[in-house]
Amino acid sequence: MGLMNIIHVLLLAIITVHAFEISVVPTSFFIVETQSTDTIVATIGQSTTSTTNSLNCRIGRTTITTSGGQTSTSTFGGSPFLVGTTDSSSNFGFVDNTIVFNVDSPFKLDATRVSRYELFPTCTDPANTANTQTNSASVIVHVFSNAKPSFRRPFDTATVNVALNSSAVVGARVYNATANVINDQPTDVLAFSVRNIDPNVDYFTLNTASGILTNKVDLRTATQSPIELTIDVTDGFNAADRSLTLTVTLINMNQRPDILGLPVTINRDENTQTLSIVDLSVNDEGVPTNLIPVCTVQPTGGNEVFDLVTRPISLKSRGNQFGSTFLDFETTPRYTVSCSVSDGFLQSQNEVLIFNVNNVNEAPVFSENLVNCIMDESQAGVSACNLGFSIRDPEGNRFITRLFQDENSNRFALTANSNNNNQNNNFFTEDDRLTFNVDYDVDQGRMPERVTLFVNVDEFGAISTATVSVDIYCR
Secondary structure, eight states, X not given: OOHHHHHHHHHXXXXXXXOOEEEEEXXXXXXXXTOOSOEEEEEEEEEEOSOOXXXXXXXXXXXXXXXXXXXXXXXXXXXXXXXXXXXXXXXXXXXXXXXXXXXXXXXXXXXXXEEEEEEEEEEEETTEEEEEEESSOOEEEEEEXXXXXXXXXXXXXXXXXXXXXXXXXXXXXXXXXXEEOOXXXXXXXXXXXXXXXXXXXXXXXXXXXXXXXXXXXXXGGOOOOOEEEEEEEEOSSOBOSSOEEEEEEEESOOOOOEEETOSEEEEEETTOOOOEEEOOEEEETTEEEOOOOEEEEESGGGGGTEEXXXXXXXXXXXXXXXXXXXXXXXXXXXXXXXXXXXXXXXXXXXXXXXXXXXXXXXXXXXXXXXXXXXXXXXXXXXXXXXXXXXXXXXXXXXXXXXXXXXXXXXXXXXXXXXXXXXXXXXEEOOOOEXXXXXXXXXXXXXXXXXXXXXXXXXXXXXXXXXXXXXXXXXX
């Protein structure tokens, strides 16, 4: 063998000893453009080891494929991928020679621009910097747009048996909304929301993180079913194209208690002597109970008219006048008695007693029923006594006053009082001046010194009477 041949063989041997090949595992990686954390894409290793030294590696070349399918290595200014290292100048803390996605890179993932990166690492043997391998291995990184979450089914139903107390209480689970996430990063965080559609009730609440629907209220207070809900979901970037329509049906619902006998309208004359009005009893779920209704009356002055505590509801008696009540059409023509009863969850509704007071023509009323009068015997029309009547007609009608006709009344007469304009407190009082109708002589005429007269006040046949005691002095 010649000298030149020997030298050539030795050089090949030296090169063979120091040469090495690199590998990248995996060779393909998928990433979503919304990836929000630093991520290891691949690991660089030696496929044939001719050096025991740790390699110094970097991204030597990047080939990009645009979303339109064009490939370029020169028009793209950079990528968010690099080779990690434990070097003190690194902030990443990755294992040496790992290809990583750097979320803090100024070059961001955008699937609408770049759909694929092919990353070619270049590695150097630190013991022999001339010993470098490049372009012999690569990893292809596929970039996907963030996928919208979707519900497994667009329509679903749930049934709640309200009679089972455990299903009705606040916090009881009604439904679990679940959504699919396709080709998305594991760190996508789903957020659920719920909207009430029909009827507009607020019975349920949704855990935004888990999608679990629970009772917001005790469903024994619920009065409407079924309830249609719309549930939406988002992954923080996109919302589902189609909402989930959930229909919740309540069965064996609690029923409102019912007050038997109400609502009712009752009419009574203002001078009624009937005390009992209406008896009240309560049914709950169709079964009589010992629940006691609570009643109030409007206007509030009706508290003096009605006994709302004991049963049946009654009119209060006016003092010692048995059978006489406090009804007065002119003061209050109508009372509204509202009653309610609750079973602890639902309250009765529309339990009202309308009490109408019928007007009855009432006799005028004297402020005083006994009046004393002193007169001197005189000729007719001379001596007189002002009786000072104050008479009120409840309806405000006109009335007349006259002496009750008896054996003495023909000697006296009632005339108008010049100090009285025939009105008192806006009510007509008529004549209240008593004088002689004849020449009155106690001795010669043998007329009485003391007379009792009766004055009637008459309003369309409704009559009241006052007594006038008259003393006549002799001159």
